[in-house]
Structure formats: structure tokens, C-alpha cells
Amino acid sequence: MKSFKLETNLYWIIPLIVTVIIILLIPLFRKILPYLGKLQKIMDRINRNATEVLIGMPVIKTFVMQEYEEKKFDKVNSEYNETFIKAYRIILLLTPMLTLQLSFMTIGIIYFGSFNIESGNFLIGDLLAFIQYATQIVTSFLMVAGFFTIMPDIIVSINRVNEIFNTEVSITDGELDKIDTDKPIIEFRNVDFKYPNSEKNTLTDINFKLEPGKTVAIIGGIGCGKSTILNMIPRLQDVTSGEILLNGKNIKNYKLSTLREIISLTPQKAHLFQGTVKSNMKIIDENVSDEKIKDALKRANVNFINSLDDKVMQGGLNFSGGQKQRLSIARSILKECDFYLFDDCFSALDMNTEKIIKNNLKDLNDASILIVSQRVSTIKDADAIIVLDDGKIIDSGTHDKLIESCDIYREIVNSQVDTLRNEI
Numbered sequence: 001m002k003s004f005k006l007e008t009n010l011y012w013i014i015p016l017i018v019t020v021i022i023i024l025l026i027p028l029f030r031k032i033l034p035y036l037g038k039l040q041k042i043m044d045r046i047n048r049n050a051t052e053v054l055i056g057m058p059v060i061k062t063f064v065m066q067e068y069e070e071k072k073f074d075k076v077n078s079e080y081n082e083t084f085i086k087a088y089r090i091i092l093l094l095t096p097m098l099t100l101q102l103s104f105m106t107i108g109i110i111y112f113g114s115f116n117i118e119s120g121n122f123l124i125g126d127l128l129a130f131i132q133y134a135t136q137i138v139t140s141f142l143m144v145a146g147f148f149t150i151m152p153d154i155i156v157s158i159n160r161v162n163e164i165f166n167t168e169v170s171i172t173d174g175e176l177d178k179i180d181t182d183k184p185i186i187e188f189r190n191v192d193f194k195y196p197n198s199e200k201n202t203l204t205d206i207n208f209k210l211e212p213g214k215t216v217a218i219i220g221g222i223g224c225g226k227s228t229i230l231n232m233i234p235r236l237q238d239v240t241s242g243e244i245l246l247n248g249k250n251i252k253n254y255k256l257s258t259l260r261e262i263i264s265l266t267p268q269k270a271h272l273f274q275g276t277v278k279s280n281m282k283i284i285d286e287n288v289s290d291e292k293i294k295d296a297l298k299r300a301n302v303n304f305i306n307s308l309d310d311k312v313m314q315g316g317l318n319f320s321g322g323q324k325q326r327l328s329i330a331r332s333i334l335k336e337c338d339f340y341l342f343d344d345c346f347s348a349l350d351m352n353t354e355k356i357i358k359n360n361l362k363d364l365n366d367a368s369i370l371i372v373s374q375r376v377s378t379i380k381d382a383d384a385i386i387v388l389d390d391g392k393i394i395d396s397g398t399h400d401k402l403i404e405s406c407d408i409y410r411e412i413v414n415s416q417v418d419t420l421r422n423e424i
Helices: 013-055 057-062 066-119 124-148 151-165 226-232 256-261 277-281 290-299 321-334 351-360 399-405 407-415
Strands: 186-193 203-210 215-220 241-246 263-266 339-343 368-372 384-389 392-397
Touching: 013 057, 013 066, 013 124, 013 151, 057 066, 066 124, 186 226, 203 215, 203 226, 203 392, 215 226, 215 407, 226 339, 226 368, 256 263, 263 321, 277 290, 277 321, 290 321, 290 351, 321 339, 321 351, 384 399, 384 407, 392 399, 392 407, 399 407
Parallel strands: 215 368, 215 384, 263 339, 339 368
Antiparallel strands: 186 203, 186 241, 384 392
């Protein structure tokens, strides 16, 4: 406002300089954006590489691969360095360019103002005051422009976040929020499953039932789709064709929370959270009593802790593989539900510990149990054993029946005969 009170005819210089600044910024931003997008992707690769090195350090040292990993990291790091330099060479041009425009404005005001002073229409003091006011105005624009130097980076980050938010969710809630019976039955009916962009089905024509009080087991080679079957029951993945029925109704018709309330899944890889044994158990139910936690730990044969307040490091690094599996099993059976799904979660246990836990699992309130395993000793006592091969059910039945009728099952048993010799 004070610059207008000076009643000079030099106002046009200020919007002219601001316009020039905006005209200069637009092409610079357009040129910077691709570099910053590339920087974000390269940074992802650096983080992935660093994580792999940290996690796989024992393997790297064992195979003397330090030099190889250093070269791999140097390659991606050099790419980041080159892209960073190209991007920030452009960004660093902004400060001298904007300062130059400020200098041009000052020169213009002095030049055109001198004519007004010469004609007696403008005093030198007024000219100096106008220069000061104009400088403050343009400097504020320069500060805004300085903020805009980080805008390309912000825009790239926003676009990446929007990619996540705009991703179409394929697994959505149904309408049913109540299950009709206290003893539900899950049935796989002509189920096929294929991963996105895959040329062939992972599972084909899968048919079986999970009934109350029954234990069903699935065995087969690596990659035959055993874990995929388990993941489809709580709808972590959806069938490609066919149906999974809960009491005769497609599980897609139920709300996810309603469906998952009756299911407890013990994943193949036991994962523990940083905190205490108690805090890990209370993930199932924060109001669960210590007595119930201790009972679940006992049934999972967790005999290696001193108290519920024992510390758990991130990822359970202070426990062995078998100990983490037992804690994971205890957490799963702590939840009172109708279906217990065990995804090869006995693999790190010795035979004696496995036998103790399996005996303790027989008292799960008449629930349905589905066990996936590659060890015959884990599943031989199941009411029904499903043999998978290449995503298809080759045969099903009891252990004794399959030994006589199924060549693939017999081969699996024979390959483990040393372990099972005293049991078969």
C-alpha cells in the first residue's frame, strides 16, 4: 500500500518481473519432475538392496560375496548420484536466476525513475523508498518461488501415494454380518485359482469340506498351491472361479470381519512383534486374561520363557525358529473360533514337541482343523488327507488308505521312511 501512496508511474515494473519469474519457473519444473520421479524409484532400489544386505549378511559372509554386493550397491548408488546431480543442477539455477530478476527490477526502477527525478516529478527519497517497497514485494515472491523448488519432489511423492489410494480393491465386504449356525461348515466347490498375469491355474477343480470336529490335512510338493488354499478361506485371496461356501452361502456374501472372526490362521512364517510375550498374545484380544494366555502357551509347549513379561525383539530375533513357531501357534489357539488353519507351522519343531502340541490341539472345542504340511508325521492322524499335485487333488483319504491307493503319497512316505519307521 505504501508503494502506491508514492504516486509514481513505475508500478508496471513489479508485475512485469513477477510474470517473468513465473514464466521461468514453469519450464524448469517440467524439466525437474522426470528426474525427481526417477530419483524416487532409484531410492526404492537402494533401500531394497540395503535391506537385503542387512538381512542376508550371514549368507553373504558365508559365500564370500562382499565384493559382489559392494559392486551391486555401487552401481545403483552411482545411478542415483548421476540423476541427483542432473536434477539439482537445474534446481540450483533458480536462486541466481531469481536474484538476477531482482537486480533487473532495481536497475529498471532506477533507470526509469531518473527521468521522473530529472523532470521534477519524483524525489530521490521517494525513488529509494519505492525501490525498498518493490524489493520487499518481489522478495516475497522469491520466497514463494523458493518453496516451489521443493514442489516437484512433493508432487512426485503425492502421485506415488495416490497410486496406492487409487488402487482398486478386489476383496470387498459382503452384506451378511451373521452366521446362521453355531457349527459352520466350509466347502470348496469346483474352485480354480490363478494369480494375476499367470498363464496357468495355480489350483484347478478343488473340492473338499471342513466339518466341525474334523481334521483335514493337505500334503504335496513345493508350489502345488497348499498355502493358497488356506489364504482363500479368510479371503486373503479370492477364487478365480468356483465357490467357497460357508453353510451353503458364498463366503463373498459375508462381511470380512464376520468371516474372519470364526477363523484363526497360523502362517507359514512365524512373525512376532516387538514388545513382550503378553503383548504378542493380546493381539488376538486385548482383554484376554493371563490365565488363558498361560493355558495357550502350555498347549503350544512354550516352556522356554520365564514369564509373560519376557521381552520380544522385533521379528522375534531373540527366539529360535522353533520357539517362534510355538509362540505363533499359542497365539492362534488363544482365539476361540470355529476353524483353525495351520500353514506348515510345525516344520521347525522336533518330532517329540510336534507330537505334544498335536495331542493338545485335539481339545479345540470341536472346531474344524486344516493343516498344511510336507511332513507325513504331522498329518498322518488326520481324518482326511488331501494329496495335491500341480494344483489338483490327486487323491484323498486316511493315511492307511492313501499308502495303498496313491503312488504320489506313497513316494512321499518312502522319502521320509527313516523318520517314520517306528510309527508306520
